[in-house]
Amino acid sequence: MEALNLLESFVQSADSGSFSAAARRLGLTPAAVSKNVARLESHLGLRLFQRSTRRLTLTQGGERFFRQVSDPYATLRDAFAGAAQDAGSPTGVLKVSMGLAFGREYLVPLLDDFLTQYPAIVPDWHFDNRAVDLIRDGFDAAIGGGIELTEGVVARELARTHVVVTASPAYMKDRPLPRHPDDLAEMDGIARRNASTGRVRAWTLRSALGEEAAVVHRTRAIFDDPEAMAHAAMRGLGIALLPMPHAAPWLESGALQRLLPGWCADNGPIALYYPNKTLLPARTRVFIDFVTDAFRTRGIARRFDGR
Structure with a gap:
């Protein structure tokens, strides 16, 4: 597992272009991510990044290693996610972005029932009236209107x-x-x-x-x-x-x-946005299903219809 953790820090740093962005995705500190990458470099005997105060750049060897490990890393990540789904109750931190007033009025009131069903999930909800980059910022999902669909992101309409x-x-x-x-x-x-x-x-x-x-x-x-x-x-x-x-x-x-x-x-529409993965983490999958069902069965979608 240690090797996988070191690899995860490297892949996320290479993909995002900075230790800070990788740290946000992984729930670590930038110093911890930097230390993991340094340990991986030591194990490999290869310098992976050129570091400066302004940017992080892959070396030639780092670029070659990134190409070699990207697909196997994604396969392993999805395999772990699938195993977690099969193991039973969904667990982990659920990172979601939503508008301040919208989240307070319509999502927070659903939280009691959601946590009753899934007590091992820890909501990490970000209330902000701006669109976020789900992939770059490491969000499991986002809820809002008019968010641009970038590559690797899909939307599920909740209401007109x-x-x-x-x-x-x-x-x-x-x-x-x-x-x-x-x-x-x-x-x-x-x-x-x-x-x-x-x-x-x-x-x-x-x-x-x-x-x-x-x-x-x-x-x-x-x-x-x-x-x-x-x-x-x-x-x-x-x-x-x-x-x-x-x-x-x-x-x-x-x-x-x-x-x-x-x-x-x-x-x-108001929609729920999430990364398009073959195997979503169980926490994300149950959140999507719970919110979609709540908007339909609790009359939330009808409240938004002005016709």
């Missing part, structure tokens, strides 16, 4: 989501309810800026009858976070076009009300 028009009851007091998206032009609005492009998002709503209309309002504020938009709308700053995952809790509590209930915009 829609954007709906919301406002606080206080803001709508003494105001007539809009009957058509054109009526929103007379209202204050909280616009959304795309965090990656910097552009303010323009929405086109679609009715149940197939009619389409662009949304225009008097921009009162611009945010790049839908959860912040929801809180601003609840304070009466104006209307907010919110994805249903962010709007649903406040609509259900009455803190926000939906305007134009016959209109919404498609916001794409």
